[in-house]
Amino acid sequence: MSKKKFENVNCLICKDDTKVEEIATRGQFNLECHTSICTICGLVFLTPRWTKPEYQNFYSIEYDSYYRPDEISNNKPSEKHLKQYNLILLRIGSYFKPFTTVLDIGCGYGWVMHYINQKYPIKNMYAIESSDRAREFLKNKNIDILTHDVDENWDQDNQNKFELIISRHTLEHFLDPISIITKISHSLTEDGLCYIAVPDMMNPTGDLIDKFFRVVHTYYFNEQTLETVLLAGGIKCIEKGSDNGETWILGKKTKPQFMRCNNYKPQNNLIQKRLNERKKKPLKHNIKQLIKKIINPLI
Numbered sequence: 214m215s216k217k218k219f220e221n222v223n224c225l226i227c228k229d230d231t232k233v234e235e236i237a238t239r240g241q242f243n244l245e246c247h248t249s250i251c252t253i254c255g256l257v258f259l260t261p262r263w264t265k266p267e268y269q270n271f272y273s274i275e276y277d278s279y280y281r282p283d284e285i286s287n288n289k290p291s292e293k294h295l296k297q298y299n300l301i302l303l304r305i306g307s308y309f310k311p312f313t314t315v316l317d318i319g320c321g322y323g324w325v326m327h328y329i330n331q332k333y334p335i336k337n338m339y340a341i342e343s344s345d346r347a348r349e350f351l352k353n354k355n356i357d358i359l360t361h362d363v364d365e366n367w368d369q370d371n372q373n374k375f376e377l378i379i380s381r382h383t384l385e386h387f388l389d390p391i392s393i394i395t396k397i398s399h400s401l402t403e404d405g406l407c408y409i410a411v412p413d414m415m416n417p418t419g420d421l422i423d424k425f426f427r428v429v430h431t432y433y434f435n436e437q438t439l440e441t442v443l444l445a446g447g448i449k450c451i452e453k454g455s456d457n458g459e460t461w462i463l464g465k466k467t468k469p470q471f472m473r474c475n476n477y478k479p480q481n482n483l484i485q486k487r488l489n490e491r492k493k494k495p496l497k498h499n500i501k502q503l504i505k506k507i508i509n510p511l512i
């Protein structure tokens with residue numbers, strides 16, 4: 214991987230970078246990754262992080278080979294993914310109705326909408342997807358691509374349009390999540406529903422440094438920080454939960470509001486506990502990781 218350009222960012226909630234502490238400087242694939250925590254609100258995020266052109270280039274060309282290799286080779290979702298898609302229907306639960314117009318933000322190869330459509334036919338399916346390869350795959354799949362770039366003003370021509378907007382494991386990738394939430398709020402119908410799920414920073418799955426912290430995840434939300442960010446963008450929570458390593462929210466549009474968030478202590482305690490446990494891991498594991506670190510830059 215070529216040398217990347219980095220930029221500093223403020224805490225998304227506090228709009229400040231003076232109360233930010235660095236937690237780690239490396240992440241998954243041993244890539245340079247400056248995971249930090251805001252000591253006021255407890256939001257975990259990357260700063261400094263890659264600039265937008267660096268991310269755009271990575272998502273357009275390289276992302277699939279790192280994160281969707283089985284989807285490229287099999288042209289179908291794995292069993293594990295199908296179980297996760299079913300969770301969406303279970304969580305929507307009693308709020309579910311046959312939705313006629315649905316948008317999936319960061320839809321990948323379209324499997325989530327395909328899954329719902331098989332059970333409850335969707336008349337109009339729309340998507341936003343940054344991968345060149347995935348967009349090519351979606352041609353002739355009856356899914357309209359609004360744009361490849363979620364930061365574009367795709368909401369302007371789609372006000373009050375979607376009955377359901379799905380953002381599953383995408384918000385943690387965005388460079389300005391509140392602006393995207395604002396667009397979601399604008400483009401939902403008055404009683405439209407949005408489903409937003411992200412990895413849970415209070416229940417991180419896998420090793421923090423070797424797996425959980427990664428350059429493509431610019432934000433690491435927990436239930437409190439997620440709810441705060443959604444409300445700041447104009448989405449109010451009507452149902453929420455944290456399980457299976459995810460924190461998720463069902464939301465409806467509302468006026469943007471600032472909600473105080475004071476989550477630093479519990480969030481930092483959890484992170485420090487996990488980092489301390491990591492230090493105590495047996496020598497065998499450390500040797501394995503060392504070999505990985507040597508091999509990874511070569512592949």
Ligand SMILES: [Zn+2]
Pocket residue numbers: 224225226227228251252253254255256
């Ligand atoms: Zn903050």
